[in-house]
Amino acid sequence: xxxxxxxxxxxxxxHPATHGVLRVVLxxxxxxxxxxxxxxxxxxxxxxxxxxxxxxxxxxxxxxxLDYTSxxxxxxxxxxAVEKLLGVEIPKRAQYIxxxxxxxxxxxxxxxxxxTHALDMGAMTVLFYGFRERENCLKVLETVSGARLMPDYIxxxxxxxxxxxxxxxxxxxxxxELPGRIDEYETLLxxxxxxxGRTKNVGFLxxxxxxxxxxxxxxxxxxxxxxxxxxxxxxSSYEEFDFEIPLGTHGDIYDRxxxxxxxxxxxxxxxxxxIERLPEGPIKVDAPQYVPPEKEDVAxxxxxxxxxxxxxxxxxxxxxxxxxxxxxxxxxxxxxxxISDGTERPYRVRIRPPSxxxxxxxSKMIQGALVADVVAAIxxxxxxxxxxxx
Amino acid sequence: xxxxxxxxxxxxxxxxxxxxxPTPPGEPSAMVEKDSIHEALDHLKYDRDLSFNMLVDxxxxxxxxxxxxxxxxxxxxxxxxxxxxxxxxxxxxxxxDTVSDLWPAANFLERxxxxxxxxxxxxxxxxxxxxxxxxxxxxxxxxxxxxxxEDFDKPFVVDLEKE
Numbered sequence: 001x002x003x004x005x006x007x008x009x010x011x012x013x014x015h016p017a018t019h020g021v022l023r024v025v026l027x028x029x030x031x032x033x034x035x036x037x038x039x040x041x042x043x044x045x046x047x048x049x050x051x052x053x054x055x056x057x058x059x060x061x062x063x064x065x066l067d068y069t070s071x072x073x074x075x076x077x078x079x080x081a082v083e084k085l086l087g088v089e090i091p092k093r094a095q096y097i098x099x100x101x102x103x104x105x106x107x108x109x110x111x112x113x114x115x116t117h118a119l120d121m122g123a124m125t126v127l128f129y130g131f132r133e134r135e136n137c138l139k140v141l142e143t144v145s146g147a148r149l150m151p152d153y154i155x156x157x158x159x160x161x162x163x164x165x166x167x168x169x170x171x172x173x174x175x176x177e178l179p180g181r182i183d184e185y186e187t188l189l190x191x192x193x194x195x196x197g198r199t200k201n202v203g204f205l206x207x208x209x210x211x212x213x214x215x216x217x218x219x220x221x222x223x224x225x226x227x228x229x230x231x232x233x234x235x236s237s238y239e240e241f242d243f244e245i246p247l248g249t250h251g252d253i254y255d256r257x258x259x260x261x262x263x264x265x266x267x268x269x270x271x272x273x274x275i276e277r278l279p280e281g282p283i284k285v286d287a288p289q290y291v292p293p294e295k296e297d298v299a300x301x302x303x304x305x306x307x308x309x310x311x312x313x314x315x316x317x318x319x320x321x322x323x324x325x326x327x328x329x330x331x332x333x334x335x336x337x338x339i340s341d342g343t344e345r346p347y348r349v350r351i352r353p354p355s356x357x358x359x360x361x362x363s364k365m366i367q368g369a370l371v372a373d374v375v376a377a378i379x380x381x382x383x384x385x386x387x388x389x390x
Numbered sequence: 391x392x393x394x395x396x397x398x399x400x401x402x403x404x405x406x407x408x409x410x411x412p413t414p415p416g417e418p419s420a421m422v423e424k425d426s427i428h429e430a431l432d433h434l435k436y437d438r439d440l441s442f443n444m445l446v447d448x449x450x451x452x453x454x455x456x457x458x459x460x461x462x463x464x465x466x467x468x469x470x471x472x473x474x475x476x477x478x479x480x481x482x483x484x485x486x487d488t489v490s491d492l493w494p495a496a497n498f499l500e501r502x503x504x505x506x507x508x509x510x511x512x513x514x515x516x517x518x519x520x521x522x523x524x525x526x527x528x529x530x531x532x533x534x535x536x537x538x539x540e541d542f543d544k545p546f547v548v549d550l551e552k553e
Contacts, residue, residue, distance in 0.1 A: 041520060041523075348452075356498060360494070360498040361494075
């Protein structure tokens with residue numbers, strides 16, 4: 001038998017379709033992929049190590065830097081884990097605002113995905129439409145937190161501050177406008193022959209494989225597995241909201257696209273319900289040893305000033321223990337496992353990044369596919385390298 | 391959510407080495423001897439009344455000064471009965487058996503532990519560093535690994551004549 005020689009091609013780390021700095025080494029037989037090896041770590045900042053050497057408060061802004069397309073969700077996951085350690089129950093109003101903001105963040109992240117993935121597939125128009133709506137969504141989030149991408153607004157014990165005036169109206173007008181816009185994307189893509197040709201039966205992942213690879217989020221649900229942390233282990237009052245989990249049937253890229261569009265529509269439902277039923281009340285838990293006082297009190301009350309400095313300089317000391325809290329971020333199950341040794345610094349913070357495990361399945365997905373499908377498959381996972389590399 | 395302690399009872403019936411350690415306020419977890427961890431996870435995955443078919447997370451914790459030093463934590467989930475379970479084991483520098491034959495997801499996760507803690511996994515198909523470069527010295531998440539290098543606060547001077 002003649003010796004077969006495969007060609008090795010380096011894809012990335014500067015390839016625009018890898019959405020960051022991901023390098024995939026492809027071994028090719030002609031144009032068919034025989035073997036693929038993803039190389040990651042170009043963005044590694046050692047966030048888990050930094051966590052161990054900072055107080056719980058100082059760890060908070062680090063979470064924004066994980067998946068920089070959904071900062072609110074990251075804040076929420078970290079806060080839930082810390083609150084589990086502290087054993088505090090958050091007021092209803094804060095829980096509803098958290099739900100509202102993380103759903104808006106999901107919409108922003110999915111819009112970014114639709115826009116950029118369509119661009120990867122050669123449909124440039126969708127990019128401009130998608131980014132227009134995403135910008136509106138980020139503006140809504142910006143009025144709350146003051147930042148487009150790094151909100152640091154959801155804090156353990158509640159929220160940083162009360163919602164600004166006019167936020168509800170802004171959110172409402174965005175939410176009312178969005179369904180029509182999603183319809184517009186659908187007219188551009190859903191029945192588009194080229195789009196279907198590039199995405200149908202490409203990047204196939206069966207339900208069994210998806211589960212075995214630990215894939216979560218829209219990619220898992222596109223394979224037909226009904227697993228959504230919001231339903232399976234409800235957090236932050238999600239059990240009080242009425243929404244559905246969209247599922248795919250084929251597990252290909254086209255289904256992932258459909259699932260994400262449906263998820264945006266469901267998120268709109270959730271935000272609408274949260275606005276309608278937003279309860280009155282405090283936004284911070286009544287636990288003076290963990291939660292800093294209001295800014296106005298710090299300026300006028302001596303005791304509050306002392307408490308503020310005590311919490312900010314010394315940090316808080318959760319009781320000894322371990323807590324795992326996970327949420328459904330736009331990419332999948334984002335989990336924080338925090339081990340406290342009773343001091344002001346966490347002993348260990350483990351971040352379970354959904355993109356990291358989703359990326360693990362990419363070699364399986366593109367086995368035997370063509371080079372052009374690699375771009376489609378990687379894009380369809382909606383990976384964010386900031387989260388993978390930590 | 392199903393009651394985890396029920397699953398732990400079934401598991402400890404099948405294994406002699408497993409003991410249940412409650413870790414309030416965390417998840418109920420089972421501490422399993424290192425030598426029987428693969429067998430225990432095999433049971434957890436394939437036994438019909440357990441069937442934890444999804445490896446949610448796998449990571450290590452460095453308890454420096456204790457013996458054995460490292461704790462390996464497996465978080466498992468079942469898509470059938472929606473249960474979640476935490477299984478732990480302890481190991482020293484010698485590492486332990488891979489579970490990537492049970493869940494391919496463990497491939498990346500074990501490489502991460504190998505990179506960050508320096509624990510080798512026997513029979514792992516592709517045990518390389520995952521985040522840091524291949525020629526990196528040390529394992530960052532070990533407690534003795536310094537946060538800053540020795541020259542961290544020194545000014546960075548470019549020697550033009552050298553170049």
